[in-house]
Amino acid sequence: MTLQEYTSSIHNFEECMKCTVCTAYCPVVQVNPLYPGPKQAGPDGERLRLKDPYFFNKALKYCLNCKRCEVACPSGVHVADLIQAARIRYDHSAPKLRDRLLASTDFMGSLARPFAPIVNAVTGLGVTKKVLDATMKIDSHRTFPKYSASSFERWLKRRRKEQAAFPEQVAYFHGCYVNYNYPQLGKDLVKVLNALGVGVQLLEKEKCCGIAMIVNGMSKEATKHAVHNVAVLGKAVEKGLKVVTTSSTCTLTMREEYPALLGVDNSAVKDSLLLATRYIFERLEAGAQLKFRPDFHLKVAYHTPCHMEKLGWGVFSEKLLKMIPGVEFTLLDSACCGISGTYGFKKENYEASQAIGAALFEQIRAVNPDVVACDCETCKWQIEMSTGYSVKNPISILAEALA
Amino acid sequence: MKLNTVIIGGGLAGLTAGIRLQKAGKSTAIISAGQNALHFFSGRFESVSESSADFIDFFAEAGVRLHYHEGVSLMPMGKLVPSSLSLEDVSIFPEGGLPRKALIVNFTGYHDFFSSFLAEGLEKEGCACRIRFIRIDEMERLRESPSEMRSVHIARIMDKAWEKVVQEVRVLLKDEDTVILPQVFGLKDSHTPSLIRERIPAKVVFAGTLPPSVPGIRTQLQLRRRYELLGGTFLMGDEAVSAETDGARVSSISTKNLQGHPLEAEHFILATGGFFSKGLSSNPQKVWEPLFGLDVEALADRNEWYDPDFLKEQPYMGFGVKTDASLRALKAGEIIDNLYVAGSILGATHPELGSGAGLALRSAFAVADLIAKL
Ligand SMILES: Cc1cc2nc3c(=O)[nH]c(=O)nc-3n(C[C@H](O)[C@H](O)[C@H](O)COP(=O)(O)OP(=O)(O)OC[C@H]3O[C@@H](n4cnc5c(N)ncnc54)[C@H](O)[C@@H]3O)c2cc1C
Numbered sequence: 001m002t003l004q005e006y007t008s009s010i011h012n013f014e015e016c017m018k019c020t021v022c023t024a025y026c027p028v029v030q031v032n033p034l035y036p037g038p039k040q041a042g043p044d045g046e047r048l049r050l051k052d053p054y055f056f057n058k059a060l061k062y063c064l065n066c067k068r069c070e071v072a073c074p075s076g077v078h079v080a081d082l083i084q085a086a087r088i089r090y091d092h093s094a095p096k097l098r099d100r101l102l103a104s105t106d107f108m109g110s111l112a113r114p115f116a117p118i119v120n121a122v123t124g125l126g127v128t129k130k131v132l133d134a135t136m137k138i139d140s141h142r143t144f145p146k147y148s149a150s151s152f153e154r155w156l157k158r159r160r161k162e163q164a165a166f167p168e169q170v171a172y173f174h175g176c177y178v179n180y181n182y183p184q185l186g187k188d189l190v191k192v193l194n195a196l197g198v199g200v201q202l203l204e205k206e207k208c209c210g211i212a213m214i215v216n217g218m219s220k221e222a223t224k225h226a227v228h229n230v231a232v233l234g235k236a237v238e239k240g241l242k243v244v245t246t247s248s249t250c251t252l253t254m255r256e257e258y259p260a261l262l263g264v265d266n267s268a269v270k271d272s273l274l275l276a277t278r279y280i281f282e283r284l285e286a287g288a289q290l291k292f293r294p295d296f297h298l299k300v301a302y303h304t305p306c307h308m309e310k311l312g313w314g315v316f317s318e319k320l321l322k323m324i325p326g327v328e329f330t331l332l333d334s335a336c337c338g339i340s341g342t343y344g345f346k347k348e349n350y351e352a353s354q355a356i357g358a359a360l361f362e363q364i365r366a367v368n369p370d371v372v373a374c375d376c377e378t379c380k381w382q383i384e385m386s387t388g389y390s391v392k393n394p395i396s397i398l399a400e401a402l403a
Numbered sequence: 404m405k406l407n408t409v410i411i412g413g414g415l416a417g418l419t420a421g422i423r424l425q426k427a428g429k430s431t432a433i434i435s436a437g438q439n440a441l442h443f444f445s446g447r448f449e450s451v452s453e454s455s456a457d458f459i460d461f462f463a464e465a466g467v468r469l470h471y472h473e474g475v476s477l478m479p480m481g482k483l484v485p486s487s488l489s490l491e492d493v494s495i496f497p498e499g500g501l502p503r504k505a506l507i508v509n510f511t512g513y514h515d516f517f518s519s520f521l522a523e524g525l526e527k528e529g530c531a532c533r534i535r536f537i538r539i540d541e542m543e544r545l546r547e548s549p550s551e552m553r554s555v556h557i558a559r560i561m562d563k564a565w566e567k568v569v570q571e572v573r574v575l576l577k578d579e580d581t582v583i584l585p586q587v588f589g590l591k592d593s594h595t596p597s598l599i600r601e602r603i604p605a606k607v608v609f610a611g612t613l614p615p616s617v618p619g620i621r622t623q624l625q626l627r628r629r630y631e632l633l634g635g636t637f638l639m640g641d642e643a644v645s646a647e648t649d650g651a652r653v654s655s656i657s658t659k660n661l662q663g664h665p666l667e668a669e670h671f672i673l674a675t676g677g678f679f680s681k682g683l684s685s686n687p688q689k690v691w692e693p694l695f696g697l698d699v700e701a702l703a704d705r706n707e708w709y710d711p712d713f714l715k716e717q718p719y720m721g722f723g724v725k726t727d728a729s730l731r732a733l734k735a736g737e738i739i740d741n742l743y744v745a746g747s748i749l750g751a752t753h754p755e756l757g758s759g760a761g762l763a764l765r766s767a768f769a770v771a772d773l774i775a776k777l
Pocket of ligand 1: 074411412413414415416417434435436437438439440441443444445446447448449450641642643644674675676677679680681682694745746747748758759760761763
């Protein structure tokens with residue numbers, strides 16, 4: 001055995017040479033001095049925590065898990081994984097009720113959906129927001145995403161036969177957002193894939209990917225979801241299906257976080273789990289064709305969500321959008337919008353969240369597009385709330401542009 | 404994905420080649436595993452001794468402001484070193500033009516700027532120095548986390564508060580001919596250093612801090628933005644992990660993030676940097692190039708790799724990938740037809756191309772121009 005084998009560590013922390021480039025790119029450090037920064041929270045802290053868990057610093061909760069530290073690291077240290085893994089390992093405080101609710105996106109969705117009109121009306125009320133703010137510390141500036149009265153699953157089930165008639169098939173992991181809040185995105189995907197001659201199937205009962213649980217101190221629950229999802233993904237993959245998604249965060253969670261943070265082996269399904277943008281790009285590259293409207297005109301500014309940046313697949317969304325005749329395309333500087341899932345909903349993070357996003361909002365206003373494109377639902381809420389510009393998933397723009 | 408050229412490495416060499424090829428109408432992608440040596444850049448382009456209008460114009464298009472003057476510039480530890488082509492932030496003293504009396508201004512509690520070393524260095528040259536510390540209200544917030552009081556964080560505040568520093572300096576300034584400030588200005592806007600210079604009635608010198616380098620990060624952002632504006636695809640945080648070859652040619656590159664989706668191209672540029680950026684690897688027995696297994700020029704005897712005098716030029720820094728005269732890579736003595744090499748991974752194998760940032764620029768221009776003509 002060589003010396004290197006003794007000194008190497010999980011998440012590569014010993015590769016850190018203290019250059020502080022990670023900290024230079026951390027959006028939280030820029031706005032919240034209570035956060036020690038990724039270098040200290042990650043590799044520096046790890047060295048101490050390994051000696052004695054006493055050195056675990058609760059301020060790690062301010063990390064918004066954007067992973068930009070990891071993308072920037074010149075030495076291949078998995079800085080963000082180190083931080084999240086430390087939170088899982090050393091922070092045993094029970095999550096607050098608020099955090100539990102925010103994290104249980106599919107549970108909340110299935111509860112709220114049947115009463116959608118009432119829930120939407122109530123959560124939209126100023127007085128409800130004030131109550132949530134005061135009792136639960138959910139910031140009153142936030143508007144809860146609206147719940148849809150009919151779920152996407154229901155919609156697609158009704159079309160099972162029609163979809164099965166297509167010569168080729170994919171399975172779709174729609175995630176909580178498409179199912180409960182915004183079925184239209186799922187319908188747009190079906191439209192685009194059908195235009196390519198591909199039918200869309202549901203998985204055999206997917207569960208929330210679990211990211212909100214991972215970052216809200218509920219890793220046990222998240223692990224259950226991961227095990228379940230890997231199993232149902234596996235069934236689709238065994239049938240020879242690719243599984244497509246429309247959320248960059250769900251995709252990153254299932255491909256990268258399951259093994260890295262939850263220790264759930266996803267090797268049998270990982271390569272078959274693709275963002276729909278990548279799947280469609282690859283089909284077109286292999287010769288498939290889409291017919292576009294001749295009169296389509298849209299000024300689009302693309303925002304790369306943090307988890308897309310980490311996944312490294314923004315290029316597919318970008319290339320697809322540029323391919324649409326009549327699209328005037330601008331790539332926004334890659335920067336965090338500040339919401340990071342449930343992070344920005346918490347009262348204690350509201351100001352930081354808005355300050356983080358400020359540069360992005362400023363750039364959007366300067367570009368003044370017809371629409372901002374991005375592959376993440378929480379970025380969508382944040383950018384719409386903060387700038388007033390409408391935000392759409394590239395798949396929806398593609399669907400609109402089809403002849 | 405099919406491209407004209409795939410560039411591996413997104414540092415100064417990779418970005419320069421990418422911009423040049425996009426300008427020539429070629430489709431390119433840059434794969435960049437993490438950030439690069441620009442984050443440690445002093446602002447001085449080593450080894451450029453000819454006046455270089457080409458470089459200056461090329462960078463001006465990206466908003467990067469360079470100047471060429473022959474003389475010496477002040478290094479972070481107080482040494483004066485010969486300099487020529489530099490970012491505008493860097494002041495170059497012509498022969499006989501060193502400061503006589505200097506006011507060195509630092510922020511209270513900022514430890515990454517070495518005022519007393521700077522003073523010591525200048526005093527050796529006969530310059531009298533006075534060191535003063537200032538506090539700016541906007542910076543107080545940073546003190547809550549003193550260990551993270553770093554150049555870039557200060558710079559973010561200075562993007563908005565630099566005029567306050569100007570006011571403080573004007574109050575402190577007596578009969579000094581020169582004011583020395585840390586290099587923490589103009590992270591967002593490259594005009595800020597010159598605006599500061601206009602408003603202070605003495606020569607203003609920005610001296611380096613501990614990394615990350617503020618002008619270096621700004622330059623990286625500007626070059627990346629320019630590259631993307633020209634339609635280039637920048638794959639940040641991705642890593643080339645293997646190459647597919649077809650006889651004497653490379654046909655595609657596979658990356659960590661794009662598993663199952665190789666990047667195909669007619670030409671490839673290897674700009675993965677030196678040891679520091681993992682363009683070259685070593686163990687006690689040998690030095691190698693990890694991606695393609697290219698031939699490397701290195702000394703066989705490990706005892707000759709380094710000079711025990713730490714501050715001397717280290718022989719290992721000269722090790723580099725072997726290429727032919729048109730910078731095409733060699734593997735087992737054979738030329739790989741469509742793989743070109745640029746930047747610090749060349750080491751000192753082509754002394755005529757210089758070293759450091761000068762080498763990065765010259766080699767990137769050379770390979771991009773060769774490819775653009777094909
Ligand atoms: C700390 C330091 C300070 C320096 N300061 C100066 C200075 O002030 N002036 C000067 O003239 N020169 C300086 N240099 C020399 C410097 O190397 C050059 O100036 C120049 O910046 C090198 O550019 P490059 O593009 O060749 O390499 P780099 O900037 O090192 O970039 C290489 C890039 O390739 C990436 N990479 C490596 N392997 C892979 C892979 N398999 N897949 C994808 N990407 C990969 C790396 O992550 C990195 O981003 C300095 C060097 C260092 C290390």
